[in-house]
Amino acid sequence: MNKEIEAVRYEAKVTETPMIELQGVTKEFLKPSGEVHTVLQDINLTVRKGEFVSIVGPTGCGKSTTLSLIAGFESPTKGRIKIQNETLEGINKIAACVFQTENxxxxxxxxxxxxxxxxxxxxxxxxxxxxxxxxxxxxxxxxxxxxxxxxxxxxxxxxxxxxxxxxxxPQILLMDESFSALDVHTRHLMENELLKIWEETSASVFFITHDLEEAIALSDRVVVLSAGPAATVKGDYKIDLPRPRNVAEVRFDPAFMRLHEQIWNDLRDEVMISYAHTISNK
Ligand SMILES: Nc1ncnc2c1ncn2[C@@H]1O[C@H](COP(=O)(O)OP(=O)(O)OP(=O)(O)O)[C@@H](O)[C@H]1O
Structure with a gap:
């Protein structure tokens, strides 16, 4: 099939219909000392039906917490989460999770x-x-x-x-570092497999990874979270690389490299801030 026809087919798949909406979401936890620990601060984020969105950010910034909120395992301290236009209360019944550990x-x-x-x-x-x-x-x-x-x-x-x-x-697939324990070849195979399956469905995917290259190779959008505490959305990048993609080969595309440089500039600053916090807390 030629690329233009593929691109048209793909464009038709991601709709404008919001599937997951985080509206002004703040999440606080109480520390054992009784102090409030603000993990996420005023997060606004929409994932559309059929869209593949990855979230990257420094370690400990609140990526898994965001996923837990969408899954309904936790509830926001402020703001709300809407799933298919309805405010989420309790477990998200149309979502399924794949974690790093095996199920x-x-x-x-x-x-x-x-x-x-x-x-x-x-x-x-x-x-x-x-x-x-x-x-x-x-x-x-x-x-x-x-x-x-x-x-x-x-x-x-x-x-x-x-x-x-x-x-x-599931209409929503939540993936938390799902492939990070795999060797690089198996990982690429699994990523391609996931894309193939996803392209056949209209599931919305929310994918957490530490690996910016993996995020770009797979996604329609990459969202960068800032360093915590009180992490928020620092950048939201549209990945307009053509589909279908081969995750191992797309990395050599000059457009991929440009996107990587642009997003990494954002992410690097946050990683440095997070690293500085870790050092000063030692
Ligand atoms: N149930 C909880 N009670 C108290 N603090 C929590 C709880 N869950 C998460 N946290 C805190 O929230 C912060 C963010 O954790 P989270 O696991 O969401 O980050 P992350 O970005 O997924 O981390 P990593 O990249 O290391 O996987 C951490 O400081 C963590 O200690």
Whole structure:
């Protein structure tokens, strides 16, 4: 398929419809001393339906806290979170999470792990198995249905985690450092796999990473958080590289390098501030 046709198809996928909205979100935690620790301060951010947004920022600035708020594991101290235009109260039922740690139960086979989400939603075993087989094939694990997690490599277990999450067809996919434990080759394979699957769906992805190159290679937008405490949105960059993308190859595109330089200029300052805080707190 030629690039123009692909670009048109892709452009049509990201809609203007807001899926996740953070409106003036502040999050405070109480320290054991009773002091208030402001992690996030007045965050305004919108992720549209079908959009892939990555969030980068210095260590400890509040990226995972932002994800917890969108998942509904925590609630904002001030401001509000809207999901599909409704204020979020409690757990976000249309979101699913993939964390750095693995989600698979060690005593269950691949097919039992992957079909679990559907079984918990009341689907009968045969139907859930059929659907699980389809997802196991999509993530490249056909033939491993009867294996247990310990019989698989780290990359394969990550594929199980993806299939486990995607089988319930979440409208929002929340990913926290999901591929950071993988070697670079497996990581690129998984990133390409994720993009392929995402391009087939209209899921909105909120992706946390420490790796700016990974963020640019995958995303429609990269959001930079400032150094904490009281982190806020420092920059919001549109990544207009053509799709479909090969994450290993797109890094050599001159437009990629320009974006990297521009965003890194923003991020580097925040990393230095955060580093200075760490040193002065020692
Ligand atoms: N439940 C909590 N209670 C108190 N403080 C918390 C809680 N959760 C997070 N924090 C604090 O909020 C700050 C931000 O943490 P968070 O994990 O969101 O940052 P991060 O950007 O994801 O970090 P990293 O890049 O290291 O993964 C940290 O100072 C952390 O100690």
């Amino acid at each position: 698979a139960f060690p005593w269950k086979t691949v097919i039992d792990n992957v079909s679990l989400g559907l079984r918990l939603r009341g689907m009968n075993k045969q139907e859930a198995y059929e659907e699980a087989k389809r997802w196991i094939e999509i993530v490249g694990l056909k033939g491993f249905e009867g294996h247990y997690p310990h019989q698989l490599s780290g990359g394969m277990r990550k594929r199980v985690a993806l299939a486990q999450t995607l089988i319930v067809q």
